[in-house]
Amino acid sequence: MIRTLQPGQRCEVWIASVTGQAELLYSTDRVLFEAPNWTLSSKGSGDGGALVLNGDGKLWMLDVTGGHGGEPVEVPLSGVPDLNNDHVLDPDGKGIFVSANDGHIYRAALSGGPATMITEDDGSFHFLHGVSPDGAELAFVGIAAGDFSQPGKLMTIASDGGAAARVDVGPGHCDGPEYSPDGTWLYLNTESFSSVPGHAQLARIQIDGSGFEQLLESETVDWFPHPSPDGRYATYIQFPSGTEGHPADLPVAVVLVSTEDWTTPLHTWPLFGGQGTLNVNSWSPDSGRFAFVAYPRGDSFHDSAKD
Structure with missing residues:
Protein backbone atom coordinates (compact mmCIF):
# COMPACT_ATOMS: atom_id res chain seq x y z
CA MET A 1 0.00 0.00 0.00
CA ILE A 2 1.38 3.41 -0.98
CA ARG A 3 1.06 6.01 1.76
CA THR A 4 -0.20 9.50 0.98
CA LEU A 5 -0.44 12.75 2.90
CA GLN A 6 -3.71 13.65 4.58
CA PRO A 7 -5.43 16.98 3.81
CA GLY A 8 -3.50 19.76 5.52
CA GLN A 9 -0.50 17.53 6.20
CA ARG A 10 3.09 18.14 5.09
CA CYS A 11 6.16 15.98 4.68
CA GLU A 12 9.32 17.56 6.15
CA VAL A 13 12.80 16.12 5.75
CA TRP A 14 15.10 17.27 8.56
CA ILE A 15 18.83 16.97 9.20
CA ALA A 16 20.02 16.88 12.80
CA SER A 17 23.51 17.10 14.24
CA VAL A 18 25.09 15.23 17.14
CA THR A 19 25.48 18.67 18.71
CA GLY A 20 21.69 18.94 18.97
CA GLN A 21 20.91 21.33 16.12
CA ALA A 22 18.37 20.53 13.40
CA GLU A 23 17.51 22.18 10.11
CA LEU A 24 14.69 21.73 7.63
CA LEU A 25 16.05 20.44 4.33
CA TYR A 26 12.85 19.93 2.34
CA SER A 27 9.10 20.33 2.73
CA THR A 28 6.21 19.34 0.48
CA ASP A 29 2.46 18.82 0.56
CA ARG A 30 2.48 16.67 -2.60
CA VAL A 31 4.34 13.42 -1.91
CA LEU A 32 4.77 11.48 1.32
CA PHE A 33 8.48 10.67 1.42
CA GLU A 34 9.85 8.19 3.95
CA ALA A 35 12.94 6.65 5.50
CA PRO A 36 16.04 8.54 4.37
CA ASN A 37 19.35 6.77 3.74
CA TRP A 38 22.42 9.02 3.52
CA THR A 39 24.56 8.13 0.52
CA LEU A 40 28.31 7.83 0.50
CA SER A 41 28.04 10.47 -2.20
CA SER A 42 25.67 11.83 -4.82
CA LYS A 43 28.14 11.06 -7.62
CA GLY A 44 30.34 8.29 -6.25
CA SER A 45 32.97 10.58 -4.68
CA GLY A 46 32.36 9.57 -1.07
CA ASP A 47 31.23 12.99 0.15
CA GLY A 48 27.79 12.03 1.45
CA GLY A 49 25.99 14.36 -0.89
CA ALA A 50 22.42 13.04 -0.99
CA LEU A 51 19.56 11.33 0.78
CA VAL A 52 17.69 8.38 -0.72
CA LEU A 53 13.99 8.16 0.15
CA ASN A 54 10.94 6.28 -1.01
CA GLY A 55 7.72 7.98 -1.96
CA ASP A 56 4.73 7.13 -4.14
CA GLY A 57 6.12 3.59 -4.49
CA LYS A 58 9.32 4.87 -6.08
CA LEU A 59 12.89 5.66 -5.05
CA TRP A 60 14.13 9.26 -4.96
CA MET A 61 17.40 11.13 -4.48
CA LEU A 62 17.42 14.44 -2.58
CA ASP A 63 20.60 16.52 -2.80
CA VAL A 64 21.70 17.59 0.68
CA THR A 65 23.35 20.72 -0.70
CA GLY A 66 20.21 21.96 -2.43
CA GLY A 67 21.16 20.87 -5.94
CA HIS A 68 18.52 20.04 -8.57
CA GLY A 69 16.56 23.04 -7.35
CA GLY A 70 16.12 21.44 -3.95
CA GLU A 71 13.64 18.91 -5.38
CA PRO A 72 13.90 15.10 -5.14
CA VAL A 73 14.86 13.33 -8.37
CA GLU A 74 13.39 9.91 -9.14
CA VAL A 75 15.80 6.97 -9.44
CA PRO A 76 14.54 5.23 -12.60
CA LEU A 77 14.23 1.58 -11.54
CA SER A 78 12.66 -1.17 -13.61
CA GLY A 79 11.61 -4.73 -12.92
CA VAL A 80 10.48 -4.07 -9.36
CA PRO A 81 6.98 -3.50 -7.91
CA ASP A 82 6.05 -0.49 -5.78
CA LEU A 83 8.55 0.00 -2.97
CA ASN A 84 7.95 0.31 0.76
CA ASN A 85 10.16 2.13 3.26
CA ASP A 86 12.63 -0.67 3.93
CA HIS A 87 15.77 0.06 1.91
CA VAL A 88 19.50 0.07 2.76
CA LEU A 89 22.56 1.10 0.80
CA ASP A 90 25.10 -1.39 -0.46
CA PRO A 91 28.42 -0.66 1.32
CA ASP A 92 30.01 -0.27 -2.11
CA GLY A 93 28.20 3.07 -2.35
CA LYS A 94 26.87 2.29 -5.81
CA GLY A 95 23.93 -0.01 -5.12
CA ILE A 96 20.87 -0.24 -2.93
CA PHE A 97 18.81 -3.10 -1.53
CA VAL A 98 15.06 -2.45 -1.45
CA SER A 99 11.92 -4.16 -0.18
CA ALA A 100 8.89 -4.11 -2.44
CA ASN A 101 5.19 -4.51 -1.76
CA ASP A 102 5.24 -8.00 -3.25
CA GLY A 103 7.16 -9.11 -0.13
CA HIS A 104 10.53 -9.55 -1.84
CA ILE A 105 13.96 -7.94 -1.55
CA TYR A 106 15.73 -6.61 -4.64
CA ARG A 107 19.07 -5.08 -5.46
CA ALA A 108 19.49 -2.18 -7.87
CA ALA A 109 22.01 0.47 -8.83
CA LEU A 110 21.60 3.93 -7.30
CA SER A 111 21.96 5.28 -10.81
CA GLY A 112 18.81 3.37 -11.82
CA GLY A 113 18.11 0.51 -14.20
CA PRO A 114 16.83 -3.04 -13.73
CA ALA A 115 16.43 -4.50 -10.24
CA THR A 116 17.31 -8.10 -9.38
CA MET A 117 15.20 -10.16 -6.97
CA ILE A 118 17.21 -11.67 -4.11
CA THR A 119 14.68 -13.54 -1.98
CA GLU A 120 12.93 -16.75 -2.93
CA ASP A 121 9.22 -17.58 -3.04
CA ASP A 122 9.38 -19.29 0.36
CA GLY A 123 5.91 -18.33 1.55
CA SER A 124 7.09 -15.34 3.59
CA PHE A 125 7.19 -11.59 3.26
CA HIS A 126 10.69 -10.17 3.58
CA PHE A 127 11.25 -6.74 5.15
CA LEU A 128 14.83 -5.62 4.73
CA HIS A 129 16.67 -3.57 7.35
CA GLY A 130 20.39 -4.35 7.44
CA VAL A 131 23.38 -5.15 5.29
CA SER A 132 26.68 -6.39 6.73
CA PRO A 133 29.69 -4.06 6.44
CA ASP A 134 31.26 -6.30 3.80
CA GLY A 135 28.03 -6.38 1.78
CA ALA A 136 27.86 -10.16 1.90
CA GLU A 137 24.77 -10.62 4.09
CA LEU A 138 21.38 -9.04 4.64
CA ALA A 139 19.23 -8.99 7.77
CA PHE A 140 15.47 -8.85 7.42
CA VAL A 141 12.22 -9.56 9.20
CA GLY A 142 10.27 -12.53 7.91
CA ILE A 143 6.47 -12.66 8.19
CA ALA A 144 5.20 -16.12 7.37
CA ALA A 145 2.51 -16.15 4.67
CA GLY A 146 2.18 -12.40 5.02
CA ASP A 147 0.11 -12.98 8.17
CA PHE A 148 0.70 -9.78 10.12
CA SER A 149 -1.09 -11.16 13.17
CA GLN A 150 1.99 -13.35 13.67
CA PRO A 151 5.29 -12.07 15.10
CA GLY A 152 8.08 -11.17 12.71
CA LYS A 153 11.22 -13.31 12.88
CA LEU A 154 14.83 -12.18 12.58
CA MET A 155 16.36 -13.68 9.45
CA THR A 156 19.59 -13.41 7.49
CA ILE A 157 20.38 -14.23 3.87
CA ALA A 158 23.36 -13.94 1.56
CA SER A 159 23.16 -10.68 -0.37
CA ASP A 160 23.23 -12.59 -3.67
CA GLY A 161 20.35 -14.85 -2.61
CA GLY A 162 19.86 -18.39 -1.41
CA ALA A 163 18.23 -19.94 1.64
CA ALA A 164 17.47 -17.71 4.63
CA ALA A 165 18.48 -18.58 8.19
CA ARG A 166 16.68 -17.64 11.40
CA VAL A 167 18.37 -15.94 14.35
CA ASP A 168 16.44 -16.73 17.54
CA VAL A 169 15.52 -13.64 19.56
CA GLY A 170 12.61 -15.14 21.45
CA PRO A 171 8.88 -15.39 20.75
CA GLY A 172 8.04 -11.70 20.55
CA HIS A 173 7.74 -9.67 17.38
CA CYS A 174 11.01 -8.09 16.26
CA ASP A 175 11.90 -5.47 13.68
CA GLY A 176 14.66 -3.24 12.37
CA PRO A 177 17.66 -5.63 12.47
CA GLU A 178 20.79 -3.70 11.61
CA TYR A 179 24.47 -4.63 11.71
CA SER A 180 26.97 -2.88 13.94
CA PRO A 181 29.77 -1.08 12.05
CA ASP A 182 32.20 -3.90 12.88
CA GLY A 183 29.72 -6.57 11.78
CA THR A 184 29.69 -8.44 15.09
CA TRP A 185 26.22 -7.47 16.34
CA LEU A 186 22.69 -7.11 15.05
CA TYR A 187 20.71 -4.28 16.66
CA LEU A 188 16.92 -4.55 16.69
CA ASN A 189 13.72 -3.86 18.57
CA THR A 190 11.77 -6.71 20.07
CA GLU A 191 8.72 -7.48 22.20
CA SER A 192 10.41 -10.53 23.72
CA PHE A 193 11.24 -8.69 26.96
CA SER A 194 7.65 -7.78 27.82
CA SER A 195 4.26 -9.41 28.24
CA VAL A 196 2.54 -6.14 27.34
CA PRO A 197 1.28 -6.24 23.72
CA GLY A 198 3.38 -4.05 21.44
CA HIS A 199 5.88 -2.97 24.10
CA ALA A 200 8.96 -3.03 21.87
CA GLN A 201 12.36 -2.44 23.47
CA LEU A 202 15.85 -2.06 22.01
CA ALA A 203 18.21 -5.01 21.97
CA ARG A 204 21.17 -6.56 20.25
CA ILE A 205 22.45 -10.05 19.51
CA GLN A 206 25.77 -11.29 18.18
CA ILE A 207 25.64 -12.52 14.61
CA ASP A 208 26.36 -16.08 15.80
CA GLY A 209 23.12 -16.00 17.82
CA SER A 210 24.72 -15.52 21.24
CA GLY A 211 24.72 -12.65 23.71
CA PHE A 212 21.10 -11.53 23.26
CA GLU A 213 20.62 -8.52 25.54
CA GLN A 214 18.29 -5.61 26.20
CA LEU A 215 19.92 -2.20 25.71
CA LEU A 216 17.62 -0.18 27.94
CA GLU A 217 14.36 -0.61 29.81
CA SER A 218 11.83 2.15 29.22
CA GLU A 219 8.15 2.99 29.54
CA THR A 220 8.02 4.14 25.93
CA VAL A 221 7.75 1.86 22.89
CA ASP A 222 11.17 2.01 21.22
CA TRP A 223 11.91 1.10 17.60
CA PHE A 224 14.64 1.07 14.97
CA GLY A 242 0.81 1.46 24.82
CA THR A 243 1.50 1.80 21.08
CA GLU A 244 1.24 -1.45 19.15
CA GLY A 245 3.43 -1.68 16.08
CA HIS A 246 4.95 1.45 14.54
CA PRO A 247 1.94 3.34 13.16
CA ALA A 248 1.83 6.67 11.40
CA ASP A 249 0.60 10.02 12.68
CA LEU A 250 1.45 10.00 16.35
CA PRO A 251 3.45 12.28 18.66
CA VAL A 252 6.83 10.53 18.72
CA ALA A 253 10.42 11.48 19.41
CA VAL A 254 13.70 10.89 17.63
CA VAL A 255 16.38 10.15 20.22
CA LEU A 256 20.17 10.40 20.02
CA VAL A 257 22.30 8.40 22.47
CA SER A 258 25.88 7.38 23.00
CA THR A 259 26.37 3.67 22.43
CA GLU A 260 28.25 3.69 25.76
CA ASP A 261 25.00 4.64 27.54
CA TRP A 262 21.70 3.93 25.82
CA THR A 263 19.74 5.01 28.91
CA THR A 264 20.68 8.71 28.80
CA PRO A 265 19.52 10.68 25.73
CA LEU A 266 22.01 13.21 24.42
CA HIS A 267 19.28 15.00 22.46
CA THR A 268 15.59 14.40 21.75
CA TRP A 269 13.46 15.80 18.91
CA PRO A 270 9.68 15.55 19.52
CA LEU A 271 7.61 15.54 16.33
CA PHE A 272 4.42 14.30 14.69
CA GLY A 273 5.22 11.20 12.68
CA GLY A 274 6.07 7.57 13.32
CA GLN A 275 5.91 5.26 10.33
CA GLY A 276 8.39 6.62 7.79
CA THR A 277 10.22 8.91 10.22
CA LEU A 278 13.28 6.77 10.98
CA ASN A 279 12.74 3.27 9.60
CA VAL A 280 16.26 2.86 8.18
CA ASN A 281 19.78 4.03 8.97
CA SER A 282 20.04 7.69 7.99
CA TRP A 283 23.53 8.59 9.29
CA SER A 284 25.96 10.69 7.28
CA PRO A 285 29.23 8.91 6.41
CA ASP A 286 31.17 11.07 8.89
CA SER A 287 28.79 10.22 11.78
CA GLY A 288 28.17 13.90 12.42
CA ARG A 289 24.57 14.17 11.18
CA PHE A 290 21.49 12.11 10.44
CA ALA A 291 18.17 12.65 8.70
CA PHE A 292 14.56 12.01 9.69
CA VAL A 293 11.08 12.85 8.43
CA ALA A 294 8.20 14.63 10.18
CA TYR A 295 4.59 14.73 9.01
CA PRO A 296 3.03 17.76 10.71
CA ARG A 297 -0.58 18.79 10.33
CA GLY A 298 -1.02 22.54 10.28
CA ASP A 299 2.07 24.18 11.79
CA SER A 300 5.57 23.04 10.95
CA PHE A 301 7.66 20.77 13.13
CA HIS A 302 8.38 22.36 16.53
CA ASP A 303 10.76 25.31 16.59
CA SER A 304 12.53 23.52 19.44
CA ALA A 305 14.09 21.25 16.84
CA LYS A 306 16.41 24.10 15.92
CA ASP A 307 17.73 24.48 19.48
Whole structure:
Protein backbone atom coordinates (compact mmCIF):
# COMPACT_ATOMS: atom_id res chain seq x y z
CA MET A 1 0.00 0.00 0.00
CA ILE A 2 1.38 3.41 -0.98
CA ARG A 3 1.06 6.01 1.76
CA THR A 4 -0.20 9.50 0.98
CA LEU A 5 -0.44 12.75 2.90
CA GLN A 6 -3.71 13.65 4.58
CA PRO A 7 -5.43 16.98 3.81
CA GLY A 8 -3.50 19.76 5.52
CA GLN A 9 -0.50 17.53 6.20
CA ARG A 10 3.09 18.14 5.09
CA CYS A 11 6.16 15.98 4.68
CA GLU A 12 9.32 17.56 6.15
CA VAL A 13 12.80 16.12 5.75
CA TRP A 14 15.10 17.27 8.56
CA ILE A 15 18.83 16.97 9.20
CA ALA A 16 20.02 16.88 12.80
CA SER A 17 23.51 17.10 14.24
CA VAL A 18 25.09 15.23 17.14
CA THR A 19 25.48 18.67 18.71
CA GLY A 20 21.69 18.94 18.97
CA GLN A 21 20.91 21.33 16.12
CA ALA A 22 18.37 20.53 13.40
CA GLU A 23 17.51 22.18 10.11
CA LEU A 24 14.69 21.73 7.63
CA LEU A 25 16.05 20.44 4.33
CA TYR A 26 12.85 19.93 2.34
CA SER A 27 9.10 20.33 2.73
CA THR A 28 6.21 19.34 0.48
CA ASP A 29 2.46 18.82 0.56
CA ARG A 30 2.48 16.67 -2.60
CA VAL A 31 4.34 13.42 -1.91
CA LEU A 32 4.77 11.48 1.32
CA PHE A 33 8.48 10.67 1.42
CA GLU A 34 9.85 8.19 3.95
CA ALA A 35 12.94 6.65 5.50
CA PRO A 36 16.04 8.54 4.37
CA ASN A 37 19.35 6.77 3.74
CA TRP A 38 22.42 9.02 3.52
CA THR A 39 24.56 8.13 0.52
CA LEU A 40 28.31 7.83 0.50
CA SER A 41 28.04 10.47 -2.20
CA SER A 42 25.67 11.83 -4.82
CA LYS A 43 28.14 11.06 -7.62
CA GLY A 44 30.34 8.29 -6.25
CA SER A 45 32.97 10.58 -4.68
CA GLY A 46 32.36 9.57 -1.07
CA ASP A 47 31.23 12.99 0.15
CA GLY A 48 27.79 12.03 1.45
CA GLY A 49 25.99 14.36 -0.89
CA ALA A 50 22.42 13.04 -0.99
CA LEU A 51 19.56 11.33 0.78
CA VAL A 52 17.69 8.38 -0.72
CA LEU A 53 13.99 8.16 0.15
CA ASN A 54 10.94 6.28 -1.01
CA GLY A 55 7.72 7.98 -1.96
CA ASP A 56 4.73 7.13 -4.14
CA GLY A 57 6.12 3.59 -4.49
CA LYS A 58 9.32 4.87 -6.08
CA LEU A 59 12.89 5.66 -5.05
CA TRP A 60 14.13 9.26 -4.96
CA MET A 61 17.40 11.13 -4.48
CA LEU A 62 17.42 14.44 -2.58
CA ASP A 63 20.60 16.52 -2.80
CA VAL A 64 21.70 17.59 0.68
CA THR A 65 23.35 20.72 -0.70
CA GLY A 66 20.21 21.96 -2.43
CA GLY A 67 21.16 20.87 -5.94
CA HIS A 68 18.52 20.04 -8.57
CA GLY A 69 16.56 23.04 -7.35
CA GLY A 70 16.12 21.44 -3.95
CA GLU A 71 13.64 18.91 -5.38
CA PRO A 72 13.90 15.10 -5.14
CA VAL A 73 14.86 13.33 -8.37
CA GLU A 74 13.39 9.91 -9.14
CA VAL A 75 15.80 6.97 -9.44
CA PRO A 76 14.54 5.23 -12.60
CA LEU A 77 14.23 1.58 -11.54
CA SER A 78 12.66 -1.17 -13.61
CA GLY A 79 11.61 -4.73 -12.92
CA VAL A 80 10.48 -4.07 -9.36
CA PRO A 81 6.98 -3.50 -7.91
CA ASP A 82 6.05 -0.49 -5.78
CA LEU A 83 8.55 0.00 -2.97
CA ASN A 84 7.95 0.31 0.76
CA ASN A 85 10.16 2.13 3.26
CA ASP A 86 12.63 -0.67 3.93
CA HIS A 87 15.77 0.06 1.91
CA VAL A 88 19.50 0.07 2.76
CA LEU A 89 22.56 1.10 0.80
CA ASP A 90 25.10 -1.39 -0.46
CA PRO A 91 28.42 -0.66 1.32
CA ASP A 92 30.01 -0.27 -2.11
CA GLY A 93 28.20 3.07 -2.35
CA LYS A 94 26.87 2.29 -5.81
CA GLY A 95 23.93 -0.01 -5.12
CA ILE A 96 20.87 -0.24 -2.93
CA PHE A 97 18.81 -3.10 -1.53
CA VAL A 98 15.06 -2.45 -1.45
CA SER A 99 11.92 -4.16 -0.18
CA ALA A 100 8.89 -4.11 -2.44
CA ASN A 101 5.19 -4.51 -1.76
CA ASP A 102 5.24 -8.00 -3.25
CA GLY A 103 7.16 -9.11 -0.13
CA HIS A 104 10.53 -9.55 -1.84
CA ILE A 105 13.96 -7.94 -1.55
CA TYR A 106 15.73 -6.61 -4.64
CA ARG A 107 19.07 -5.08 -5.46
CA ALA A 108 19.49 -2.18 -7.87
CA ALA A 109 22.01 0.47 -8.83
CA LEU A 110 21.60 3.93 -7.30
CA SER A 111 21.96 5.28 -10.81
CA GLY A 112 18.81 3.37 -11.82
CA GLY A 113 18.11 0.51 -14.20
CA PRO A 114 16.83 -3.04 -13.73
CA ALA A 115 16.43 -4.50 -10.24
CA THR A 116 17.31 -8.10 -9.38
CA MET A 117 15.20 -10.16 -6.97
CA ILE A 118 17.21 -11.67 -4.11
CA THR A 119 14.68 -13.54 -1.98
CA GLU A 120 12.93 -16.75 -2.93
CA ASP A 121 9.22 -17.58 -3.04
CA ASP A 122 9.38 -19.29 0.36
CA GLY A 123 5.91 -18.33 1.55
CA SER A 124 7.09 -15.34 3.59
CA PHE A 125 7.19 -11.59 3.26
CA HIS A 126 10.69 -10.17 3.58
CA PHE A 127 11.25 -6.74 5.15
CA LEU A 128 14.83 -5.62 4.73
CA HIS A 129 16.67 -3.57 7.35
CA GLY A 130 20.39 -4.35 7.44
CA VAL A 131 23.38 -5.15 5.29
CA SER A 132 26.68 -6.39 6.73
CA PRO A 133 29.69 -4.06 6.44
CA ASP A 134 31.26 -6.30 3.80
CA GLY A 135 28.03 -6.38 1.78
CA ALA A 136 27.86 -10.16 1.90
CA GLU A 137 24.77 -10.62 4.09
CA LEU A 138 21.38 -9.04 4.64
CA ALA A 139 19.23 -8.99 7.77
CA PHE A 140 15.47 -8.85 7.42
CA VAL A 141 12.22 -9.56 9.20
CA GLY A 142 10.27 -12.53 7.91
CA ILE A 143 6.47 -12.66 8.19
CA ALA A 144 5.20 -16.12 7.37
CA ALA A 145 2.51 -16.15 4.67
CA GLY A 146 2.18 -12.40 5.02
CA ASP A 147 0.11 -12.98 8.17
CA PHE A 148 0.70 -9.78 10.12
CA SER A 149 -1.09 -11.16 13.17
CA GLN A 150 1.99 -13.35 13.67
CA PRO A 151 5.29 -12.07 15.10
CA GLY A 152 8.08 -11.17 12.71
CA LYS A 153 11.22 -13.31 12.88
CA LEU A 154 14.83 -12.18 12.58
CA MET A 155 16.36 -13.68 9.45
CA THR A 156 19.59 -13.41 7.49
CA ILE A 157 20.38 -14.23 3.87
CA ALA A 158 23.36 -13.94 1.56
CA SER A 159 23.16 -10.68 -0.37
CA ASP A 160 23.23 -12.59 -3.67
CA GLY A 161 20.35 -14.85 -2.61
CA GLY A 162 19.86 -18.39 -1.41
CA ALA A 163 18.23 -19.94 1.64
CA ALA A 164 17.47 -17.71 4.63
CA ALA A 165 18.48 -18.58 8.19
CA ARG A 166 16.68 -17.64 11.40
CA VAL A 167 18.37 -15.94 14.35
CA ASP A 168 16.44 -16.73 17.54
CA VAL A 169 15.52 -13.64 19.56
CA GLY A 170 12.61 -15.14 21.45
CA PRO A 171 8.88 -15.39 20.75
CA GLY A 172 8.04 -11.70 20.55
CA HIS A 173 7.74 -9.67 17.38
CA CYS A 174 11.01 -8.09 16.26
CA ASP A 175 11.90 -5.47 13.68
CA GLY A 176 14.66 -3.24 12.37
CA PRO A 177 17.66 -5.63 12.47
CA GLU A 178 20.79 -3.70 11.61
CA TYR A 179 24.47 -4.63 11.71
CA SER A 180 26.97 -2.88 13.94
CA PRO A 181 29.77 -1.08 12.05
CA ASP A 182 32.20 -3.90 12.88
CA GLY A 183 29.72 -6.57 11.78
CA THR A 184 29.69 -8.44 15.09
CA TRP A 185 26.22 -7.47 16.34
CA LEU A 186 22.69 -7.11 15.05
CA TYR A 187 20.71 -4.28 16.66
CA LEU A 188 16.92 -4.55 16.69
CA ASN A 189 13.72 -3.86 18.57
CA THR A 190 11.77 -6.71 20.07
CA GLU A 191 8.72 -7.48 22.20
CA SER A 192 10.41 -10.53 23.72
CA PHE A 193 11.24 -8.69 26.96
CA SER A 194 7.65 -7.78 27.82
CA SER A 195 4.26 -9.41 28.24
CA VAL A 196 2.54 -6.14 27.34
CA PRO A 197 1.28 -6.24 23.72
CA GLY A 198 3.38 -4.05 21.44
CA HIS A 199 5.88 -2.97 24.10
CA ALA A 200 8.96 -3.03 21.87
CA GLN A 201 12.36 -2.44 23.47
CA LEU A 202 15.85 -2.06 22.01
CA ALA A 203 18.21 -5.01 21.97
CA ARG A 204 21.17 -6.56 20.25
CA ILE A 205 22.45 -10.05 19.51
CA GLN A 206 25.77 -11.29 18.18
CA ILE A 207 25.64 -12.52 14.61
CA ASP A 208 26.36 -16.08 15.80
CA GLY A 209 23.12 -16.00 17.82
CA SER A 210 24.72 -15.52 21.24
CA GLY A 211 24.72 -12.65 23.71
CA PHE A 212 21.10 -11.53 23.26
CA GLU A 213 20.62 -8.52 25.54
CA GLN A 214 18.29 -5.61 26.20
CA LEU A 215 19.92 -2.20 25.71
CA LEU A 216 17.62 -0.18 27.94
CA GLU A 217 14.36 -0.61 29.81
CA SER A 218 11.83 2.15 29.22
CA GLU A 219 8.15 2.99 29.54
CA THR A 220 8.02 4.14 25.93
CA VAL A 221 7.75 1.86 22.89
CA ASP A 222 11.17 2.01 21.22
CA TRP A 223 11.91 1.10 17.60
CA PHE A 224 14.64 1.07 14.97
CA PRO A 225 18.07 1.46 16.61
CA HIS A 226 20.58 2.88 14.13
CA PRO A 227 24.30 2.90 15.06
CA SER A 228 26.43 5.63 13.51
CA PRO A 229 29.18 4.55 11.10
CA ASP A 230 31.88 5.18 13.71
CA GLY A 231 29.93 3.24 16.36
CA ARG A 232 29.93 6.13 18.86
CA TYR A 233 26.28 7.13 18.58
CA ALA A 234 22.89 5.70 17.78
CA THR A 235 19.43 7.00 17.00
CA TYR A 236 16.04 5.44 17.56
CA ILE A 237 12.38 6.47 17.63
CA GLN A 238 10.17 6.54 20.71
CA PHE A 239 6.46 5.84 20.40
CA PRO A 240 4.01 6.57 23.24
CA SER A 241 3.51 3.90 25.88
CA GLY A 242 0.81 1.46 24.82
CA THR A 243 1.50 1.80 21.08
CA GLU A 244 1.24 -1.45 19.15
CA GLY A 245 3.43 -1.68 16.08
CA HIS A 246 4.95 1.45 14.54
CA PRO A 247 1.94 3.34 13.16
CA ALA A 248 1.83 6.67 11.40
CA ASP A 249 0.60 10.02 12.68
CA LEU A 250 1.45 10.00 16.35
CA PRO A 251 3.45 12.28 18.66
CA VAL A 252 6.83 10.53 18.72
CA ALA A 253 10.42 11.48 19.41
CA VAL A 254 13.70 10.89 17.63
CA VAL A 255 16.38 10.15 20.22
CA LEU A 256 20.17 10.40 20.02
CA VAL A 257 22.30 8.40 22.47
CA SER A 258 25.88 7.38 23.00
CA THR A 259 26.37 3.67 22.43
CA GLU A 260 28.25 3.69 25.76
CA ASP A 261 25.00 4.64 27.54
CA TRP A 262 21.70 3.93 25.82
CA THR A 263 19.74 5.01 28.91
CA THR A 264 20.68 8.71 28.80
CA PRO A 265 19.52 10.68 25.73
CA LEU A 266 22.01 13.21 24.42
CA HIS A 267 19.28 15.00 22.46
CA THR A 268 15.59 14.40 21.75
CA TRP A 269 13.46 15.80 18.91
CA PRO A 270 9.68 15.55 19.52
CA LEU A 271 7.61 15.54 16.33
CA PHE A 272 4.42 14.30 14.69
CA GLY A 273 5.22 11.20 12.68
CA GLY A 274 6.07 7.57 13.32
CA GLN A 275 5.91 5.26 10.33
CA GLY A 276 8.39 6.62 7.79
CA THR A 277 10.22 8.91 10.22
CA LEU A 278 13.28 6.77 10.98
CA ASN A 279 12.74 3.27 9.60
CA VAL A 280 16.26 2.86 8.18
CA ASN A 281 19.78 4.03 8.97
CA SER A 282 20.04 7.69 7.99
CA TRP A 283 23.53 8.59 9.29
CA SER A 284 25.96 10.69 7.28
CA PRO A 285 29.23 8.91 6.41
CA ASP A 286 31.17 11.07 8.89
CA SER A 287 28.79 10.22 11.78
CA GLY A 288 28.17 13.90 12.42
CA ARG A 289 24.57 14.17 11.18
CA PHE A 290 21.49 12.11 10.44
CA ALA A 291 18.17 12.65 8.70
CA PHE A 292 14.56 12.01 9.69
CA VAL A 293 11.08 12.85 8.43
CA ALA A 294 8.20 14.63 10.18
CA TYR A 295 4.59 14.73 9.01
CA PRO A 296 3.03 17.76 10.71
CA ARG A 297 -0.58 18.79 10.33
CA GLY A 298 -1.02 22.54 10.28
CA ASP A 299 2.07 24.18 11.79
CA SER A 300 5.57 23.04 10.95
CA PHE A 301 7.66 20.77 13.13
CA HIS A 302 8.38 22.36 16.53
CA ASP A 303 10.76 25.31 16.59
CA SER A 304 12.53 23.52 19.44
CA ALA A 305 14.09 21.25 16.84
CA LYS A 306 16.41 24.10 15.92
CA ASP A 307 17.73 24.48 19.48
